[in-house]
Amino acid sequence: xxxxxxxxxxTQRFPDGAGDExxxxxxxxxxVEKGEFVVILGHSGCGKxxxxxxxxxxxxxxxxxxxxxxxxxRGPSLDRGxxxxxxxxxxxxxxxxxxxxxxxxxxxDWSKAKVIAxxxxxxxxxxxxxxxxxxxxxxxxxxMRQRVSIARAFxxxxxxxxxxxxxxALDALTRGTIQDxxxxxxxxxxxxxxMITHDIDEAILxxxxxxxxxxxxxARVAESVEITIPRPRNRTEIIEHPNxxxxxxxxxxxxxxxSKELSGQPSTPGETNRPTQVRIDxxxxxxxxxxxxxxxxxxxx
Amino acid sequence: MGTLSENKRAALLSILLLFVxxxxxxxxxxxxxxxxxxxxxxxxxxxxxxxAGVPPPSQVFAKAWEQLSDPFYDAGPNDKGIGIxxxxxxxxxxxxYLLAALIAIPLGFLIGMSSVAYKALNPFIQVLRPISPxxxxxxxxxxxxxxxxxxxxxxxxCSIWPMLINTAFGVAAVREDWVNxxxxxxxxxxxxxxxVILPAAAPTIVTGMRISIGIAWLxxxxxxxxxxxxxxxxxVWNEWNNLDLTSVIFSILMIGVVGMLLDAAFGFLQRRxxxxx
Ligand SMILES: Nc1ncnc2c1ncn2[C@@H]1O[C@H](COP(=O)(O)OP(=O)(O)OP(=O)(O)O)[C@@H](O)[C@H]1O
Ligand SMILES: [Mg+2]
Numbered sequence: 001x002x003x004x005x006x007x008x009x010x011t012q013r014f015p016d017g018a019g020d021e022x023x024x025x026x027x028x029x030x031x032v033e034k035g036e037f038v039v040i041l042g043h044s045g046c047g048k049x050x051x052x053x054x055x056x057x058x059x060x061x062x063x064x065x066x067x068x069x070x071x072x073x074r075g076p077s078l079d080r081g082x083x084x085x086x087x088x089x090x091x092x093x094x095x096x097x098x099x100x101x102x103x104x105x106x107x108x109d110w111s112k113a114k115v116i117a118x119x120x121x122x123x124x125x126x127x128x129x130x131x132x133x134x135x136x137x138x139x140x141x142x143x144m145r146q147r148v149s150i151a152r153a154f155x156x157x158x159x160x161x162x163x164x165x166x167x168x169a170l171d172a173l174t175r176g177t178i179q180d181x182x183x184x185x186x187x188x189x190x191x192x193x194x195m196i197t198h199d200i201d202e203a204i205l206x207x208x209x210x211x212x213x214x215x216x217x218x219a220r221v222a223e224s225v226e227i228t229i230p231r232p233r234n235r236t237e238i239i240e241h242p243n244x245x246x247x248x249x250x251x252x253x254x255x256x257x258x259s260k261e262l263s264g265q266p267s268t269p270g271e272t273n274r275p276t277q278v279r280i281d282x283x284x285x286x287x288x289x290x291x292x293x294x295x296x297x298x299x300x301x
Numbered sequence: 302m303g304t305l306s307e308n309k310r311a312a313l314l315s316i317l318l319l320f321v322x323x324x325x326x327x328x329x330x331x332x333x334x335x336x337x338x339x340x341x342x343x344x345x346x347x348x349x350x351x352x353a354g355v356p357p358p359s360q361v362f363a364k365a366w367e368q369l370s371d372p373f374y375d376a377g378p379n380d381k382g383i384g385i386x387x388x389x390x391x392x393x394x395x396x397x398y399l400l401a402a403l404i405a406i407p408l409g410f411l412i413g414m415s416s417v418a419y420k421a422l423n424p425f426i427q428v429l430r431p432i433s434p435x436x437x438x439x440x441x442x443x444x445x446x447x448x449x450x451x452x453x454x455x456x457x458x459c460s461i462w463p464m465l466i467n468t469a470f471g472v473a474a475v476r477e478d479w480v481n482x483x484x485x486x487x488x489x490x491x492x493x494x495x496x497v498i499l500p501a502a503a504p505t506i507v508t509g510m511r512i513s514i515g516i517a518w519l520x521x522x523x524x525x526x527x528x529x530x531x532x533x534x535x536x537v538w539n540e541w542n543n544l545d546l547t548s549v550i551f552s553i554l555m556i557g558v559v560g561m562l563l564d565a566a567f568g569f570l571q572r573r574x575x576x577x578x
Contacts, residue, residue, distance in 0.1 A: 058481055076484040088478040092500045092576035101496070105486035138577035156486075 002070075003031025004192060005055070005160060009273070010064035012050050024050055025219040026266060027064070027273040030211060032160075037186060037193045039203040040221075041251065042213030043259060048196045049085075052164050055194060056082045068160060078106050081158030085165045087149040089137040095144075096133040099123060099152045106156040122155035123148070126181050143174035147181070154185055163195040167202065176235060179205060187232070200251050204244065205235055211275060212254050215263035222262055224275040225250065228283070242282045250280055323358045330357045356547040364547045365554070379539065381531070383552065387559055389531040393449070393524075394517045394563075397456025401513065405461045406506065409468025410494065413502070419469065426465065434459035434520045438527055448528035452521070459520045460513035467509025471502030503574035511567035518560045533559075 009027045016022035024047040032038050042048050053059040055066055057076040066073040068080070076082075089098050099119035107115065123133050126147035137145050146166060153161055166182075167175045179202060186193060197203050203210050204227055212223040229241045238244050305313075331354075372384025412419045434455045441451040475498050483493040499506075525534025533556055540548035 056485060058484060076481075076487065078485075078487050080485070082481075082485045084478055084481070086478060088482050090479060090482065090497065090500070091578045092503075092574075102486055105488060136576065 004034040004036075004069060005032040005194070006067045007031065007051075007055070008065050008067070010051070010054065010066065011062045012047060012054070013062045023217050023266070025213075025216065025221075028219075028221050029274050030221050030224065032192060032194060034192055035190045037195070037206055037208045038211060039195045039197055039207035039209075040211040040213060041197065041200065041203055041255065042219065043215050043255065044198075046213045046216045046219040046259075048213065049164055052082075052162050052194070052196060055160070056080050056162050058082075078156060079159045081153035081156050081161045083149050083153045083161070083163045083166045085168055087137070087145045089145055089148055089152075091137050094134050094136055095128065095140065095148050096120065096123065098137065098148055099155055102152045102156050119151075119155055122151040125154070125185055126151045126178075141174075143170050143178060146170060146174075146178060150178070150182065150185075154189065154191070157189070159192065161191050161193045163193065165196050165198065168198070175202070179235075182206070183233070200248060200255070201235075203251070204229070204247060205233055205238060210251065212251070212259070214259045217263075218266050219263065220273060221275045222259075223254065223278050225278045225280070228279060228281040243280060246280045246282055250278070327357045327359060330355060354546075356550065360547050361550050361554075364551045368548075368551060378530075381536075383533075383536070383555060386531060386533045386536040386552075387555060390521050390525065390533040391559070393452050393532065394456055394514070394521050397453040398460045398514060398517050400453075401457045401461040402464055402510065405464035405509075406468050409465045409506070410472050410498070412465070412469035413472025414498075419473075426462070430462045430466075432458075434516075435523055435527070438524065442528075448530060452524045452528050452532075455524045456517045456521060460517040463512040463516065464506070464509045467512070468502065468506045471505025471509075472498055474505070475501040500574070500576075504571065504576070507567065507571045507574050511564065511571060514563050514567055515560070518556075518563055522556060 006029075008029050010029070011026045012024045013021045014024060028051070040048055040051070050059065054061045055073070057073050057080065073080075089095075090101065093101060096116070096119055099122060100115050103110070103115045103119050107118075110118070120133065123129065128144060128147055128151065132140070132144065137148065140148070146169075150166065167178060170178065183206060185191075195206065207227050210225045210227065211221050212225065214220050214222050225247065227247060228243045229238050229247075368383045372382045374382040375385060408422075412422055437455055437458055438451060441454045442448065445451050445454060479497050479501055480493065483497045488496065521532065522534035522537065525532035526538045529535050529538070533552060537549055537552045537556075540546075540552065
């Protein structure tokens with residue numbers, strides 16, 4: 001219950017345009033630990049972005065609370081950095097100024113030189129150096145813009161980093177490079193990350209834990225799957241890990257079939273609605289030799 | 302010829318058109334006969350008086366040379382240099398225009414940010430905007446009792462609308478994402494207005510300012526014809542009363558040139574604030 005970030009009985013309803021109400025999700029509850037990298041997976045329209053906007057403080061839920069470090073989240077804060085899906089760089093500023101914009105807001109009493117040095121350092125961390133940082137975002141490629149946006153968020157050392165499909169618009173190659181960069185920075189900074197994606201392989205590569213959402217309306221965060229593959233991970237090596245395909249199959253199963261079966265039911269009053277904890281680990285020899293099934297143990301809390 | 306750039310070819314063509322135009326103009330005006338060639342009948346009927354005809358370009362050039370070589374002379378109320386007259390007009394335009402900008406831009410911000418303010422003010426804007434600025438003149442003269450201030454008021458009222466509407470539109474159209482960037486960085490509303498909304502809306506605002514200065518320059522000529530005294534509009538009218546068509550044509554050209562320069566200044570500003578998304 002005392003997670004770094006705790007989401008309690010979060011409900012979001014919107015007017016559905018026909019005079020009625022659309023319940024996107026109801027009584028969603030889950031937690032994120034400090035330093036954890038959590039990825040949320042779910043079909044389009046299930047409410048992932050809605051949850052993230054609430055976590056960021058940019059939107060108010062219909063009911064329920066979000067607490068970070070024991071404090072209620074009300075309104076946006078520099079403690080929660082956001083990398084928006086469409087980068088959201090300010091097009092009239094240069095790359096460097098887009099980052100110093102954030103640094104200045106975070107550290108108002110730093111000298112100008114210090115702000116620039118700090119911003120330059122983080123841009124270098126995502127591989128943007130030299131001339132590039134004096135260009136406007138319109139003169140950068142999609143992958144470069146994404147990196148600027150990540151640098152802007154990381155340079156502010158937020159306690160929680162929220163990423164909404166950060167690599168959605170990128171080609172597979174660029175995506176791979178930036179994923180590696182993200183992992184590298186995250187490894188150095190012990191940042192807590194909450195990320196949305198549609199890509200199962202990306203989720204397995206990056207996450208400590210994957211939250212699975214059922215389809216909306218009345219979507220639920222149904223499962224929390226631990227990724228039992230040791231770090232540092234490398235995209236070419238993880239596929240050889242014995243747990244990789246077991247986890248992947250479980251996720252594919254869920255998204256392909258169970259997310260539909262579980263959807264559409266209003267929550268039962270009184271139920272906690274916490275996700276089922278799932279841990280798949282084939283490296284531990286099964287206790288029961290007759291158990292030929294994948295070692296899937298559901299631990300209901 | 303094929304090696305010349307597009308701009309150079311266009312420039313050559315412009316010069317050619319200018320020469321042809323001037324030549325046709327010069328040729329189409331019948332030369333004034335010298336007095337010696339007049340018949341007795343013509344002398345008796347007053348044909349010897351210089352006729353008030355459209356002058357040829359050569360005369361206009363001579364006039365321009367004469368005027369521009371001493372643009373700031375001042376020989377009494379009815380005889381001032383073209384520079385002084387244009388100076389008066391520009392002074393009035395800029396005063397009225399700056400007053401309008403001081404009100405239109407902050408008010409436009411407010412309207413753009415708040416839909417309540419927009420809905421509340423919209424009916425007034427819709428009624429006031431289509432009124433010809435000169436229609437305000439009698440009322441302005443009566444209330445303000447001063448022709449100079451009335452002219453400035455007319456400039457004020459005609460330049461306020463494009464700036465107001467464009468500012469409101471530009472501010473309302475600022476992408477939500479950019480405002481969210483400001484919000485997640487905990488910028489206050491003043492800081493957000495100056496560091497995010499203003500630069501984001503600047504291209505639209507400056508377009509409004511450019512339209513306004515164009516309208517203001519159109520209107521000042523008419524306004525000065527009405528209020529008289531000084532200014533390029535008054536000068537045109539005065540020279541027409543003197544039947545000095547050469548000066549009329551010269552001042553028409555000057556009005557065009559000054560208007561072009563004002564527009565170019567705002568065009569420059571516009572290029573400075575434009576960004577590519
Ligand atoms: N402001 C709003 N008004 C009404 N309905 C909304 C609003 N915002 C979101 N919704 C609805 O809420 C549901 C969830 O939207 P959300 O953007 O969170 O989905 P998502 O999971 O992020 O989808 P995607 O993966 O496609 O980005 C959708 O059905 C959407 O139509
Ligand atoms: Mg989304």
